[in-house]
Structure formats: C-alpha cells, structure tokens
Amino acid sequence: xxxxxxxxxxxxxxxxxxxxxxxxxxxxxxxxxxxxxxxxxxxxxxxxxxxxxxxxxxxxxxxxxxxxxxxxxxxxxxxxxxxxxxxxxxxxxxxxxxxxxxxxxxxxxxxxxxxxxxxxxxxxxxxxxxxxxxxxxxxxxxxxxxxxxxxxxxxxxxxxxxxxxxxxxxxxxxxxxxxxxxxxxxxxxxxxxxxxxxxxxxxxxxxxxxxxxxxxxxxxxxxxxxxxxxxxxxxxxxxxxxxxxxxxxxxxxxxxxxxxxxxxxxxxxxxxxxxxxxxxxxxxxxxxxxxxxxxxxxxxxxxxxxxxxxxxxxxxxxxxxxxxxxxxxxxxxxxxxxxxxxxxxxxxxxxxxxxxxxxxxxxxxxxxxxxxx
Amino acid sequence: xxxxxxxxxxxxxxxxxxxxxxxxxxxxxxxxxxxxxxxxxxxxxxxxxxxxxxxxxxxxxxxxxxxxxxxxxxxxxxxxxxxxxxxxxxxxxxxxxxxxxxxxxxxxxxxxxxxxxxxxxxxxxxxxxxxxxxxxxxxxxxxxxxxxxxxxxxxxxxxxxxxxxxxxxxxxxxxxxxxxxxxxxxxxxxxxxxxxxxxxxxxxxxxxxxxxxxxxxxxxxxxxxxxxxxxxxxxxxxxxxxxxxxxxxxxxxxxxxxxxxxxxxxxxxxxxxxxxxxxxxxxxxxxxxxxxxxxxxxxxxxxxxxxxxxxxxxxxxxxxxxxxxxxxxxxxxxxxxxxxxxxxxxxxxxxxxxxxxxxxxxxxxxxxxxxxx
Numbered sequence: 108x109x110x111x112x113x114x115x116x117x118x119x120x121x122x123x124x125x126x127x128x129x130x131x132x133x134x135x136x137x138x139x140x141x142x143x144x145x146x147x148x149x150x151x152x153x154x155x156x157x158x159x160x161x162x163x164x165x166x167x168x169x170x171x172x173x174x175x176x177x178x179x180x181x182x183x184x185x186x187x188x189x190x191x192x193x194x195x196x197x198x199x200x201x202x203x204x205x206x207x208x209x210x211x212x213x214x215x216x217x218x219x220x221x222x223x224x225x226x227x228x229x230x231x232x233x234x235x236x237x238x239x240x241x242x243x244x245x246x247x248x249x250x251x252x253x254x255x256x257x258x259x260x261x262x263x264x265x266x267x268x269x270x271x272x273x274x275x276x277x278x279x280x281x282x283x284x285x286x287x288x289x290x291x292x293x294x295x296x297x298x299x300x301x302x303x304x305x306x307x308x309x310x311x312x313x314x315x316x317x318x319x320x321x322x323x324x325x326x327x328x329x330x331x332x333x334x335x336x337x338x339x340x341x342x343x344x345x346x347x348x349x350x351x352x353x354x355x356x357x358x359x360x361x362x363x364x365x366x367x368x369x370x371x372x373x374x375x376x377x378x379x380x381x382x383x384x385x386x387x388x389x390x391x392x393x394x395x396x397x398x399x400x401x402x403x404x405x406x407x408x409x410x411x412x413x414x415x416x417x418x419x420x421x422x423x424x425x426x427x428x429x430x431x432x433x434x435x436x437x438x439x440x441x442x443x444x445x446x447x448x449x450x451x452x453x454x455x456x457x458x459x460x461x462x463x464x465x466x467x468x469x470x471x472x473x474x475x476x477x478x479x480x
Numbered sequence: 481x482x483x484x485x486x487x488x489x490x491x492x493x494x495x496x497x498x499x500x501x502x503x504x505x506x507x508x509x510x511x512x513x514x515x516x517x518x519x520x521x522x523x524x525x526x527x528x529x530x531x532x533x534x535x536x537x538x539x540x541x542x543x544x545x546x547x548x549x550x551x552x553x554x555x556x557x558x559x560x561x562x563x564x565x566x567x568x569x570x571x572x573x574x575x576x577x578x579x580x581x582x583x584x585x586x587x588x589x590x591x592x593x594x595x596x597x598x599x600x601x602x603x604x605x606x607x608x609x610x611x612x613x614x615x616x617x618x619x620x621x622x623x624x625x626x627x628x629x630x631x632x633x634x635x636x637x638x639x640x641x642x643x644x645x646x647x648x649x650x651x652x653x654x655x656x657x658x659x660x661x662x663x664x665x666x667x668x669x670x671x672x673x674x675x676x677x678x679x680x681x682x683x684x685x686x687x688x689x690x691x692x693x694x695x696x697x698x699x700x701x702x703x704x705x706x707x708x709x710x711x712x713x714x715x716x717x718x719x720x721x722x723x724x725x726x727x728x729x730x731x732x733x734x735x736x737x738x739x740x741x742x743x744x745x746x747x748x749x750x751x752x753x754x755x756x757x758x759x760x761x762x763x764x765x766x767x768x769x770x771x772x773x774x775x776x777x778x779x780x781x782x783x784x785x786x787x788x789x790x791x792x793x794x795x796x797x798x799x800x801x802x803x804x805x806x807x808x809x810x811x812x813x814x815x816x817x818x819x820x821x822x823x824x825x826x827x828x829x830x831x832x833x834x835x836x837x838x839x840x841x842x843x844x845x846x847x848x849x850x851x852x853x
Contacts (some may be wrong), residue, residue, distance in 0.1 A: 108534075110527045110748060112504075113741050115514045125734060126512045132598050136735060137510035140501040140683050141488045142813045161481075167803045174685065175548035178730035179710045209709050304731055310513050312547065312685065312733025334707055337552045355818065357551040358677055360685025361498060362509060363736055368486050375483060440515045441500075445728065 118434075119461070121470055122442035123254050123415060124282070125304035126458035128366075132309055135369035136362045137468070143359040151368055152347065152359075158371035159315050162284060162307075162379060163299060169318040169340065171347040172367055174360050177281045177302030177422035180314025182210055183338040184277045184298040187318075187326050188246055190475065191215030194245040196237055196274070198229040200260070201253035202446045203279055211248075214334060219244065225447050226417065228410045229260040232269065238272040245267050247274045253443040254305075255405045257417040257454065259287060263294040270295050274324055281305060285374055286386045286414040286458060297322040303363075306386065306414055308459025309370040312363050328416035370459075386413040389462040393455065396471040399479070405452050415451040417444070421478065425449060429477045437473040491807075492834070494843055495815035496627050497655070498677035498684050499831035501739075505682055508742035509735045511515040516732040525720065525732075529746035532688050535657060535680075535752060536672060540689040542713065544720040546741055547733050549676030550654045553687025555583055556711040557650045557671040560691075561619055564588030568619040569610055571602040571648070573633070574626035576652055584621075587707060589635050590615025592617065598820050599790065601783045604631040604641065611645040615834060620647045625656035627678075627798035628727045628818040630779050630790040630827065632660060636667040648695055654678060657688070658747055659759045659831060670695040676736075679759065681785055682743040685736050713726055729784050743832075759786040762835040766828065769844040773851070778825050787835065790817070790825040794851065799823060802850045810846040 120127045136150075141148050159170045173180045185207070189195055193216045197207045200223040211218040219241055221233050229249050238244060247269040251262045262278055269276040275297040283289050286306035291299055297319045304311035318326075318340070326340055333339040337357065347353035374382060390413030394404065397418060405417035420426045426443065430453070433439040444455035455470060493500045514521050532543045546553045562568055566589045570580045573596040577838070584591040592614055592707060594606050602622050611617060620642040624635045635651055642649040648670040656662050659679035664672055670692045677684035691699075691713070699706075699713055706712040710730065718727035747755060763786030767777065778790035793799045799816065803826070805813040815827035826841060 108530055110531055110741075110745055112508065112745055113511075113524045113527070113738060115511050115518075115524075116520055117512050117739070118514050118518065120513065120515060124731060125513050127733075133510040133512070133735070135485065137489050137506040138486075139490050139506070140677075141491050142493060142495055142498060142499050143684065145488075145491065145807070145813065147489055151488075154486070157481055158483055165618060175552060175710070176730045176733065179552075180546060180706060182710045188801045206709065211708050213705055213709055295803075302731070309732065310735040311516065311731040312736050332586055334586050335555060336579065336586055337548070337555045357549045358497060358675070358684040359737065360683065362501075362506070362683040362739070363685050363733065365486060365488070367737070368483075372483055372485055375722055376714060379564065434518070440518065 119439045119466055119469060121456050121461055121466060122440045123454045123456050124458060126308050126456055127461040128308055128310055129373060129460045130368045131373060133198055138365055143361055144355065148361065149353060155364060155368050155371065158375060159317065162371060162374060163291045163317045164289065164293065165317050167291065167317045167319055169323050169344060171316065173314040173316055174357060175314060177300065177314045180300035180302065180316050181206065181279060183316060183340065184300050185210040185214055186333050186335050186338045187340045188275055188277060188298055188322060189214045189216040190329060190331050193246065194219060194241060194244045195248055196221065196241065196244045198234060198249035198257060200227060200256065201225050201250065203250045203253060203254035207248045226256050226258060226405045228258050229265065231261055231264045234265060235268055238268060244274055244275055248277040250279040251289065252280065252287065252412050252415065254282045254415055256448065257415040259410050261410050262296065266295045275325055275349055282412065282415055285379065285382050286429040287412060290381055291317055300366065303367055306459045307370045307374065309366050313367050321362055338466065351472055352399060355378045355384050378432045386457060386462045389413065389457045389464065389467055392464060392467045393457060393470065396467065400475055414458045416455040417448065418455055419452055424478065426453060432471050432477045437469065439469060439473050489811055492812045492839060492842060494829050494834055494839060495813045496827045496829050497831060499681050499829055500834040501681055501683055502746060502833045504746060505739045505742045509739040510661055511738055513734050515726065516734055517611065517726060522726060526541065526745065528737060528741050531569065531748060532690065535663045536690045537662065537666065537743060537748060538690050540664065540690045540692055542696050542717060544689065545737065546687040547730060549684055550673065550686060550687045553653060553673035553675065553689050555659065556689060556713065557589055557673050558583040559706050559708050559711045559798050560713045561648055561650060561671055562587045562589040563702060563704050566619065567592060567614060567617045568621055569594065569606060569614065569617045571622035573600060573602055573631060574598055574623065575628035576623045576626060580621045599629050599631060599778045601631050604634055607638060611641060617647055617703045619650055621650040621784055623652040624662065625653065625660065625785050625788065627655045627788055629821065630785045630788040632783050632785050633670065634708060637666045648698055655785065655788055658752065660785060661756055664690055672842065676740055679832045680743045680747065682739050685733065686740050759830060759835045762830045762837065762840055763789065765837060765840045766830060769840065773848055785828060787831045789828040790821065791828055792825055797851065799826060806846050806852045810842065812842060812846050
C-alpha cells in the first residue's frame, strides 16, 4: 500500500457543521508551530480568552477553549459540576438533550427529564413544574440551539428559573454562539460550552467554554475528584489561568488554536451583533426562496434558528439522492436528519462564513434543479 | 480591546514536544475543510487507519486517532479497560507513570505501583514479582518512552510478562512512535496510545491509539459502561469502523487529521525503520558534540532515548537563563526538567523533523555560546 497526499475537494458547507472556513483561518492554521509554553504562545492564549469573553458576552475568568470537540466540552461541564448521586434536570427536545442524559448517567448522576417534541423549544413552564416537584435538583441542563432540529429555546428564561431554584445551569451553545443572541452574564448562565465549527467558522476540534463564579465555587466545593483527569478544570486552569507562570497540564493543540484566534479576530472585526444580524438576514433570504419553491420548514418561525434550517422533505422525494446530487453536481453539502428526524428533514446550515447571499443562491438553484423545479 | 491576527515567530523546536513541523504538514492543514461524513473524508480516514497500522506495526482493526491530545488518548485506554474495583499494576519511573496512577484512581480502580528511579527504566524483575504477589491484577500499564526523563523501558519484555500473567498491557508510546523500535503485534502490546507532536512531527492535538483483539474483547465484556461518553470506544468505532455507513459520534477535527495524514504519508515515504535509524544517528551526533563540551547525559546509553535527551545542568549555571537566551538569540526552544527533574536537566528533543544535522549543529553552537565555551 502506498498512500498519497490528500487533496480535499472544495465544497460549500451548508450542513449542520462544519461550516465554511475563511481562507484567513486556514492560513492561520498553517503558520509555524511553536511551543505550548512559548511566551508568544502564552500571549496568544490570553488574547483567545479575551476574545472568547467578547463572543460569550461575559467577564467570567474561567473562559477558555477545551482541547477537543464540542462533545468533550459538554462532558467537561457535566464532569466538573455533577457528582455521583446528584440529580440533574435535563431538557430533551432533540439529540443533544439525549446526549446530556447519557453524560449525567455515566457520571453516576441521576437525570430527571422534561421532554418536548422534536422541532419545538423547551417548555419553560414544564421545567418550572419539574423544578418545584424535585427540589433536590442541583443542575438544570438544556440546549440553547438544538442542532438536530433547528430550534432555539429561551435560554434567558431557563437560566432565570435555574437561579430561582438554586440550580446551576449547563447550557449547550454549540450552534448558537455568534449566530444568535447569547448573553452569558446578563442571562446568568453558569456553565456554557460551544464548538468552533459552527458560527465561528473554524475547523472542528475545539470547544470554547465559560463558567460563572458560582460554577467555579461549585467545582471547588466538590466532595469527589472530577472523574476525568484530562477534563478536570481545576487542573486545566493551572495552564490557562492568568499570569506568566503556566503549569503544564497537557500539550495544547497549537495550530488549531491559531485558527480559533483568527476566527475570533474576524468576529470582532465584524462585530458580534452584526454577525447575529447577518445570520437573521440570510435566513430571511433562504426562507423566501425555499417557500417560493413550495418547501416547508419544520420549526415555527418564532423559535427557528436562522443558522440551522430543518426543511421538510417533500412527499416522494429520495432525500439521500438529493443530497448526493447536490454534493456531486454542486460540491454543496447539506445535512441529513438526525435521530427521530432521519429521513424527514434536510438540515441546511447558514453558519458563520456560510451565511452569505452567494451560498443561499447556490442552495436555491441546486435544490430547485434537484427537485425538478 | 482590539486584537490583531497572530503571527508566531519561526522557532526551531528541540524541546520535549511539540517538535518541528514540516511545511508539507502545515500546508495540508490549510486545505479546505470538508464535512466529517463526506465520502472523500471517509476515504481519507481509511487511509489514516492503514498508515497508523503501518506506524504501529500492527494489523489491529481498532487503530484510529482520538480527537484530542495524548493525555486524552491515555485516558481513553484506561477508561475503556479499567472498571471500578479493578487492580492495575502501574510502573512509575517519571511523570507519565504518575499520571497513569491518577487515571486509574479516578476511574475507581486500584493502582498497585512499581517504582523506579527517575532516569532508569522500569525494572522487569520487580514487575514480575509484583505480578506474582498480586494475581488479581488485570492490567499492566507502563510508559515505553518516558518524556520526563528520556528513558526507554523494555516494552517487549513487559508485554510478555503481562501475557504470562493474564494481564492486558497499556503502553504509553507518545514519545516512542516513529522514533525508536515499536512492534505492537510482535511484542503483543494490547492498548497503545501515542501523540502527534513528537516523532510524527505533526502539530499537537490528536492521539493515535491501537487495541489488540484481546483488548477489544475486554471492552465488549465490560460490566459497567465506560464512564466517558466521548471516550467510549464502542461508540467511537461506529464512526471510525470500516464500511461506507458511518454513524455520527462527534465531529472529527477535519483539518488536524489532514495534517496527521500528511505526516504519516511522509513517514511511509521515508520508511519506518529509516526513521528509527535517523533518530539514532542524530542522537550520536548530539552526544558526541555535547560530551566534547563537557556535558553529561542523565540516562545511561543502554536505555537512553535518542529523541529525548536529558542533559544535566552544569554546576553554577542558571538553567532558565540559558533557555531564555537560546529562545531569544537563536529562536531555539529546548525543554526544562519536569517534576523531580525540574532544575536538574534540560530536555533536548530530536523528534521527527527536528532530528536533523542542522538542528544538532544549531543546538551545539547555541549551547556552547550560552555556556561561554
């Protein structure tokens, strides 16, 4: 066997992530690797922290990128805030709520669930009832932007409820960060994780997180060690914490962090609020075009994520054949349905750099052709 | 605050890792991101598996890159092979053996340790005695190449002992892979993890692992779920396992894997055995030059790793000042001592692309100047 260098095709990425990556970010990843304790690298780490605080709208000191994908960011939040025997209220309205339950269970916690139909947001009043019925619950966990359905839940109301019931909130913002409004401090979110490959338009592999002072206090007050050495934030902070003296924990993914840094610089250049608005605008263009074609959206407009559109598959259409046609004829990737929505919807992403008019036009043109418009 | 793009300095990396990255690998990482389920990406994943089998000298079907740094690869091995209450014999002769103990403990296992002086290899006969004294031990864990000291232990003998005592072996090859002989199948290693940022000369962030059939059988026979959803290999294999139908587990770090692929293509071009020989040759050149300068090596030549040289700090020398001088005047990074060896040695890496004559000459020249030669 002799393997040659790999040259990927040039795709337009309009699935549920990864999203299109700007050449500036790709170029940043190709800069020379330096040591993870190099003074210049440490300076860049400080800048990443500041830029993430900007993106999350927080002053949280514990704000940093976990050296692994979003799923590991999720696990880091649960591993640090849940101890064996703890009761956690988990809201399920899609795949990622289910994954939260899996996390709680594997950590020896007990998950109590509030279930809502896929395609609808978390029902705040049901959550309130569940918190009243289960006063021993310590943590409320929910997904702000469900990537499996394209639904936005009311993170502000849910975090307020958590506070009112003396719970910490764990909030999945993998798909929401930089794509729709997210106000970590103002809304009082406690443990928040995200991913790089959605609206930050960075390659996948890193998970930004931020933790409130209350969350940090809870970590410090644990009775048992965090079950994962790699994810133990009290150790990770020894490396990412301020000051010139960094303690080695693990070797940071140097070049991936160059990419994240550049994508955050670009977000700052555009302005966070402008980024939110651009996603909304591009969704409007996509919606108008798709509806004119007779396509329906799964999610009601009141809670629809502009950056992740679940489009119902018309009767009699072979959804996989359409995706293959788009990929082969247009180098255009859109996503299949996931879990309960497999075979029922396509997921069309307008995330980060992918949220632009040329992409919307390409999608409408390609889909129109595929459906024999 | 306005943050600008980050342009790292061009360093020569001769520390304990990351090591110098070839421009071919950097260029690969900057290629366009495609989807983690794209047919072209899936084809590249299959090539990475084959190339890793080549590098590890194994036919193990479960051979893949974990989407996180070497520390997470370590944790993945322990999380999948250790269940609460299991007794694990851990050999400690440096920092990474200690980290193994931490892993066992956090997984609810019980670590029994064999301790050897830092700078010496694991004592095989002590391990045998400990296995005889503790017949209930299920797993023997050790570090093949201790990055904290520069010592090579006898992995072949230790894996043979494990087999004789009905144990699975967990072998840390973070620093050994591609730098010194490693024969996973011939030696009968069961669970082996490595890192990309040492002798593969790739940026940090990914951890190649390989598991024998016996290890896979042990995972399948577990009584309890793996405590980490992210690290559960029975799930990870659903994505990395053969066949066209890949189940989504987490979003793979697409561009980091481009880099790993290219570094493995380069290893195949050179030939694995040639890579081992090059590391040995370059160590010889470094040793001759350093000894001529009056410098001593911590580790006896019989068990010294060519790619990681612990050089004793001469009396009266400010070791940190020397490292700063090398970094500032020569853009040359070497490593400090770690743990018990902090302040006692420098760690000079000759790993992967860094193992070349120009680097050795640069180091000798720079160190000679710094020491007032």
